[in-house]
Amino acid sequence: MAELQELSPSHCVLLAAHYATESNIGALQALATLREDDLQLGLMLRIILTFLPESADPSQYVEFLHNLASNARTYTDDQVTLDTSAVTDLSTGQARRKARRQNLKPLAHPLYQAESALDPLTLFLIHRAHQIDESTGLLALVPLLIVPFVGHSEYLRTWFISTVLPLLRLGYEYYPQKPTPSLETFAQLRGERAIDTELSNLRQSRNNPSEIRDPARDLRGVVGPWICGENERKRRKLDSGGRGPVVDKQVGPEVDDWECLFQWLVNTSRNDFPLVASAIDEWDGPNDLDLGGYDDGHVYIDEDRQRKLELRYAQTAMATLYLVGDSSVETLQKSHALLVRLTGLLGLAPPQQLNVGIESLPSLHQSCPVSQETPTSVLQDDHILQSDNPLTQPNEPAVRLLELFVFSACILSSLQYPISPRDIARMYLRHDQGEQVNALQKILHSLSSNSKRDGEQWKDTRLKLLWLWAWGTTAKVDSGRHGEGILGMADQETVETEILKALLDSGQHPLAIQVYIKSQQPPLPIPKVEIVVLRAAMNHYDNASNGNRSRGGMRRASDIVGAFTPYFPSSSRFQRTQALLSATHALSFYSLILQHGVPFQPVNIRVSADPLSLLQKLLSQNRESYTKLDDLVSIGQNLVVSTPSTLMDEESNPVPLDHVTVERKKAAAERRVIGMAVEGALEEDDFETAYSYVVNRLSPEGSAVVSPAASVSSQRFSLDSNVSLTRSDDDDVSWRAALLAGRYESSSLSASGVWSGSAARPDLRRLEQRMELLSQALLLAPPAHLEEVLSVWQQCEAEMTNFLADEADEEQKFNDFADRRLPGAFSNDTVAIQPRREVGRGAVEEAPMGLFDVARGAAAAFSKSAFPLRGNATNATRQDTRETGATQNRVSLDLSDSGSMTGSDQGANRARKRDMVANAVTGGLASGLGWVLGAKPAGQE
DSSP states (O other): OHHHHTSOHHHHHHHHHHHHHTTOHHHHHHHHHHTTTTSOHHHHHHHHHHHSOTTSOGGGTHHHHHHHHHTOOOOOTTTOOOOOTTTTTSOHHHHHHHHHTTOOOOSSOGGGTTOTTSOHHHHHHHHHHHHHHHHHOOTTHHHHHHGGGTTTOHHHHHHIIIIIHHHHIIIIIIOTTSOOOOHHHHHHOOHHHHHHHHTGGGSOOSSOTTOOOOHHHHIIIIIHHHHTTHHHHHHSOOOOTTSSOOTTOOOSSOOOHHHHHHHHHHHHHHHOHHHHHHHHHHOOOTTOOOOTTOSTTOOSSOHHHHHHHHHHHHHHHHHHHHTOOOOOHHHHHHHHHHHHHHHHHHTOOOOOOTTOOGGGSOOOOSSOSOOTTOOGGGGSTTTTTOTTOTTSOSSHHHHHHHHHHHHHHHHHHHTTOOOOHHHHHHHHHHTOHHHHHHHHHHHHHHHHHHOOOOHHHHHHHHHHHHHHHHTTOOSOSSTTOSSSSTTTTSOHHHHHHHHHHHHHHTTOHHHHHIIIIISSSOSSOHHHHHHHHHHHHHHHHHHOSOOOTTSHHHHHHHHHHHHHGGGOTTOHHHHHHHHHHHHHHHHTTSOOBOGGGOBOOTHHHHHOSOTTHHHHHHHHHSTTGGGOHHHHHHHHHHHHHHOGGGTTOOSSOOOOOOHHHHHHHHHHHHHHHHHHHHHHHHHTTOHHHHHHHHHHHSSTTTOSSSOHHHHHHHOEEEEOTTOOEEEESSOOHHHHHHHHHHTOOOSSOOGGGSOTTOOOOHHHHHHHHHHHHHHHHHHHSOGGGHHHHHHHHHHHHHHHHHHHHHHHHHHHHHHHHHHHHSTTOOTTOOOOOOOOOOBTTTBOOOOOOOHHHHHHHHHHHHHHHHOTTOOHHHHHHHHHHHHHHHHHHHHHHHTSGGGGOOOHHHHHHHHHHHHHHHHHHHHHHHHHOHHHHTOOOTTOO
């Protein structure tokens, strides 16, 4: 080895670089041993770092590095032969100059230049590891280099655990098929960027959604070890050293790595709650770290910090539940499982199972962490994990409140109202009564509309809703609420009212009666129950498309009223409702089209201020419907009694219906309906039916009304230019109907009016009927309208006079002709024989005498006492009038039906007929027919 001893230090450096380049570790070790003074540790490490190929197996030179580091260099001649020919031809000057140009790399990697306290071997190993990964990408070679020296330096141990180990697991063990960052890039990651990179492989793959994910493994074996290097990273000053931009350079105070992890869990829970729930369920938190056994008992987290981190971890678990936006059953089950895990982390009693009975549901803790003043901002993403957030404090009151939110969401989901715990918490903190009542109504509407639930299920539903209202407590924790539950802003009466409505809508009448009427302490006042029941019935009624009570909404309304009527025997509302249902059902058998071709619906009755007017449309649209008078009268009476438009106006229990009032209303309705039927019959040219209705149903002696005054005060009609019956406050049905029929002139006359065996003319029979109707109108009409009736009478009387005159002429001609043919007859003898004619409704009566004759005769006697101050001229005028009237009266009598000579009985009938008309006219004159006589009362002349 004499040649080796003759080499200068520069020659040794060049020779060592030569051996390193050729990966001749034995010669390099021998050279380093023989020329130890010229090749110090630092220089040798730099030569190896610069010239030894990165692909060289570290196991070949680990022992050499260990000898260098321990200053235990050894060499024997039989181990290796040194070849110095590579440098022997160089002079000392040449060797010196060439050695300077070697550009040996520094021991410290640019990322660790600030770590001045590190020993040369530690710096070399870290730098060598970066070189291997950068040049070859064979990170698996790094453990072969580093692991033998982890005990050499705590810094090296921590660096390997926090930097190399996580990257090795990501690239070679956990996700070998996915790309991983380089060692240099990974070493520069900090904070949220590092956490996101380390856990990026947990994101659900769209191409493979069924891919198995193990977040707890990644937290335990990647993130946990990486966080162990937190303190070293904080001390390290990241500087690119001219190698490029610094990665993730922090501005301002550094964020704790554990806090970054907790925030990642919270943020991820919004979009991927199952992942976070799985992670928290299987990972025990900051003390659950997989360091690969390289820690050798080293404690990276002291006891005090460990306790604080565990509380933050529990708070993180609570915060994730408040950010869950999904309301599926699976998510709620995971939320409950996470709640169980949370109580385990905090050492609290676990919650009940989700399928527990209502009696075992949790109740509000005696110390609620929130109040009416707690703002909803505590649920915002940037506030949910704050250490002072009352909702996520890792203590029992906050956990029990979260338990109530989770169970409330689960119960609402079972009631077909899916909602997430986050939305439950929002609703609770908003204290919005309208929102909570609206939610209650939606729940009940969905249950009563979309599902078939039996009585037991509805009973269970009611108990669940009451739990949601009170959360199992009667104590008032928050004075601004009626109940302490999620529906607590609504008062209990509102909750029970909505439940009762739902029971009625779903047909659960026995249960509703049992709970709200028969129970010892009914949850609602009985008058309130009555209102709710009838409103439910009217709601179905108003939504019914057909009036038949065996179909649709009408059937449901009838079922409700029928079920509850026995429990409200004196309720006027129930009586009115039953009348309305009966009338509507009867109307359903007729065809009725309203304006614009819209078919009749029950609600049209309720919105009409005058429901009886619908009968007029019915009569006009249903041929011969006027013949069903009793049915129409029944409908009209029920409509009037029910007064549909005001049925539900009063909130208090109204006074029971008075029998006299009801009968008066029915009588008035009957007369009005008969009047409509008379008009309907005339419109279809059925005078006989109209005549029959007037004389039999509207005559004073045949009327159901106690007195004309009563009917006048309740229902009046007026006639338009076409004499149609419409509503009026001044007119009475009876006389208007009589007048309407009396002035009717038919284009065709029925032969039914001719008496059997009689040769009387049908038109004369019709005229007599009309005059009889007009006489009835005269009896019933108020004084102010007598002129109108008399005007029509005068027209009919003129027609009657002409008819009788024509008939007399014809009889005279017939008699003359007969006289000429009879043997011994004289030409001037006349036999006045008049055939009998039917009068009125079949009675044998004389034709009505002239009304003006009767009027004038009656007035003559009446004027002697009524108008004593009349002058001679007036008396003369009256005398002329009487004379004229007498003449006309005689003509009427001579041409009447008395030609049959039936005797004194018929004469008495005729007298009674005349007396009735005369008395009526006299009464009318006394109350306002002075215009006939041209007289004025005394004192007005």
